[in-house]
Amino acid sequence: MISINNISFHFGGRTLYEDASLHIKPKSRIGLIGQNGTGKSTLLRIIDGEYRVDGGEVSMSNEVSIGFLNQDLLSYESDESIVHVAMMAFAEALKIQHELEEVLHQMEHEYTDALLDRMTKLQERFEALDGYSLQAKAEEILEGLGFSTAELQRPLRTFSGGWRMRVMLAKLLLQKPSLLMLDEPTNHLDLPSIKWVESYLQSYEGAIIVVSHDRYFLDRVVTSIVEVSGMQLNLYSGNYSFYEEEKALRSSIQKGAFENQQAKIRQTERFIERFKAKASKARQVQSRVKALEKLDLIDDVVDETARINFKFNFKTQPGRHVLHLDHISKAYGSLQILKSTTARIERGDKIALIGANGKGKSTLLRITAGTESLDGKRELGHNVRMSFYAQHQLESLDVNADMLEELKSSGTDKNEMELRSILGCFLFSNEDVFKKIKVLSGGEKSRVALAKVLISEANFLLLDEPTNHLDYVSVNILIQALQQYEGTYLVVSHDRHFISQIANKIWYIEDQEVKEYPGTYDEYDLWMSRREKEEKANPGSPKPKSEPVQTKEQPAVASQELQKAKKQLEQLELQIQKQEDQLKSIEKELSEQGLKNDRNSLETLSKKHSTLQKEVQQLHKNWEELAETIMTLEEGHS
Numbered sequence: 001m002i003s004i005n006n007i008s009f010h011f012g013g014r015t016l017y018e019d020a021s022l023h024i025k026p027k028s029r030i031g032l033i034g035q036n037g038t039g040k041s042t043l044l045r046i047i048d049g050e051y052r053v054d055g056g057e058v059s060m061s062n063e064v065s066i067g068f069l070n071q072d073l074l075s076y077e078s079d080e081s082i083v084h085v086a087m088m089a090f091a092e093a094l095k096i097q098h099e100l101e102e103v104l105h106q107m108e109h110e111y112t113d114a115l116l117d118r119m120t121k122l123q124e125r126f127e128a129l130d131g132y133s134l135q136a137k138a139e140e141i142l143e144g145l146g147f148s149t150a151e152l153q154r155p156l157r158t159f160s161g162g163w164r165m166r167v168m169l170a171k172l173l174l175q176k177p178s179l180l181m182l183d184e185p186t187n188h189l190d191l192p193s194i195k196w197v198e199s200y201l202q203s204y205e206g207a208i209i210v211v212s213h214d215r216y217f218l219d220r221v222v223t224s225i226v227e228v229s230g231m232q233l234n235l236y237s238g239n240y241s242f243y244e245e246e247k248a249l250r251s252s253i254q255k256g257a258f259e260n261q262q263a264k265i266r267q268t269e270r271f272i273e274r275f276k277a278k279a280s281k282a283r284q285v286q287s288r289v290k291a292l293e294k295l296d297l298i299d300d301v302v303d304e305t306a307r308i309n310f311k312f313n314f315k316t317q318p319g320r321h322v323l324h325l326d327h328i329s330k331a332y333g334s335l336q337i338l339k340s341t342t343a344r345i346e347r348g349d350k351i352a353l354i355g356a357n358g359k360g361k362s363t364l365l366r367i368t369a370g371t372e373s374l375d376g377k378r379e380l381g382h383n384v385r386m387s388f389y390a391q392h393q394l395e396s397l398d399v400n401a402d403m404l405e406e407l408k409s410s411g412t413d414k415n416e417m418e419l420r421s422i423l424g425c426f427l428f429s430n431e432d433v434f435k436k437i438k439v440l441s442g443g444e445k446s447r448v449a450l451a452k453v454l455i456s457e458a459n460f461l462l463l464d465e466p467t468n469h470l471d472y473v474s475v476n477i478l479i480q481a482l483q484q485y486e487g488t489y490l491v492v493s494h495d496r497h498f499i500s501q502i503a504n505k506i507w508y509i510e511d512q513e514v515k516e517y518p519g520t521y522d523e524y525d526l527w528m529s530r531r532e533k534e535e536k537a538n539p540g541s542p543k544p545k546s547e548p549v550q551t552k553e554q555p556a557v558a559s560q561e562l563q564k565a566k567k568q569l570e571q572l573e574l575q576i577q578k579q580e581d582q583l584k585s586i587e588k589e590l591s592e593q594g595l596k597n598d599r600n601s602l603e604t605l606s607k608k609h610s611t612l613q614k615e616v617q618q619l620h621k622n623w624e625e626l627a628e629t630i631m632t633l634e635e636g637h638s
Contacts, residue, residue: 001026003057016039066179069169202221258298322380323344324344361509385457
């Protein structure tokens with residue numbers, strides 16, 4: 001499908017690729033990995049045609065269509081609704097729909113055979129494109145990516161960059177290109193959305209190339225790994241777990257070959273040195289000299305698995321109770337985030353706070369930090385010293401300071417040698433420590449900010465998405481640092497590998513309450529999977545408990561009001577079913593009349609279909625609002 005043959009590419013004086021090759025087949029499912037700066041995103045732009053190679057060639061068949069999700073799409077704005085933006089994937093169908101509306105409008109004032117004939121042809125093409133179900137497909141994907149039904153009609157410009165990226169991802173998935181290229185898609189998704197995308201991509205019919213640092217995601221989506229290393233594209237036929245095993249094996253073989261060759265070189269050099277002055281051995285010496293000159297040298301294995309051994313101390317030990325949140329409530333206008341929930345953090349807790357966006361994770365983190373207003377009581381424990389890391393705090397770094405100066409400004413009493421050692425743990429060595437903050441990449445700034453947090457001598461850390469913009473090596477460093485950290489922390493993250501390595505408790509927000517699973521992420525994931533299966537098998541049964549942080553009684557709600565709402569819901573369901581049956585009947589008639597070329601019937605049926613479709617959409621909206629009301633009443637009544 002696409003052949004990359006011996007390409008060379010230089011960027012800003014650096015060589016990113018030299019004689020690199022890769023062949024992408026129609027059903028390829030490739031995970032593209034490598035350290036930051038090695039050229040992963042650049043390769044995607046080369047394939048997309050944005051960059052031209054300096055040598056070699058990239059060839060593809062004319063039938064290949066490419067969909068590219070990249071960070072540039074964050075800046076895309078539109079006053080159209082997100083469902084309309086997503087449906088722009090169906091350009092031809094939308095154009096035909098618009099033309100149909102224009103024809104119907106014209107026919108209200110001017111009824112001619114020519115207009116009717118045009119409408120018939122447009123109707124036939126619209127049906128061939130499955131036009132009547134396109135909006136339902138767009139809504140299904142948007143809701144899978146975390147949008148509520150009520151949000152589908154909101155303008156794109158009212159959403160943040162991360163949510164806009166989800167809309168652009170939905171558009172690409174609806175287009176179904178023959179090659180789908182995704183650059184760090186999980187950076188903008190929460191856990192439920194990541195799992196939905198995993199499931200979707202597993203059955204995707206085209207080829208996929210994914211740049212991602214999410215190992216769990218790669219294990220579930222890709223069937224081969226391409227590592228960008230040494231200016232080459234190194235292929236491993238398997239998922240990420242297979243890549244780790246295979247790379248270790250290849251490295252072991254290469255290391256053995258390198259050491260054997262070096263031993264032979266040393267032996268040859270000793271022979272040359274010993275006999276170079278003897279005339280009788282001159283011929284043999286020259287032969288060995290020429291052999292050395294022609295030798296194809298084997299490279300030594302570069303150890304890319306950074307290891308740190310630094311103890312992050314704090315002078316003050318906190319008391320047993322680090323934080324107590326007592327009957328905390330938080331709302332933004334009519335949106336209730338937390339409602340009379342209680343939570344407690346004890347010394348030594350390593351907590352990962354996970355779940356869908358919009359449930360209140362960042363709000364809870366800010367409440368914990370004491371930077372968010374609330375109803376209820378927040379009580380910090382004795383001798384607790386807190387340090388808070390969040391992405392927006394990268395902006396608070398002094399851009400005119402160098403890294404060493406920035407760490408000194410954190411108030412630590414560590415000397416320069418100790419600080420250089422810490423920066424070395426975060427992959428900054430030698431003269432790197434004198435680089436100004438303003439010249440650093442986003443990932444490098446993140447590492448500096450994380451180093452500042454970890455040397456702050458705080459005994460309680462709050463970390464909001466600390467792995468964003470970090471490559472594998474940097475994430476591994478952070479994992480090791482937190483595993484060695486003897487204090488307490490609360491981490492918000494959607495990186496499953498990361499939280500599986502650093503957390504001994506899982507927090508999640510459900511029904512506006514903070515709940516706790518007392519175990520690792522892998523144990524929690526298994527428990528949650530079983531719970532979801534039980535709920536599907538026994539709908540309406542009580543949710544299994546995971547050891548919630550707290551339970552509370554809701555105000556009693558009259559049983560009569562609940563029964564009345566349930567009766568209204570049943571009536572709505574009957575009405576929706578009746579209207580949907582009518583829609584199907586009209587769509588069947590439209591198809592039949594189109595074939596018969598019955599122009600009068602076609603015009604009448606088209607108008608009736610449009611009106612009925614709007615009524616069904618409104619009935620669904622009413623059903624969802626009433627269902628939410630019933631859930632609230634049932635919680636209060638239980």
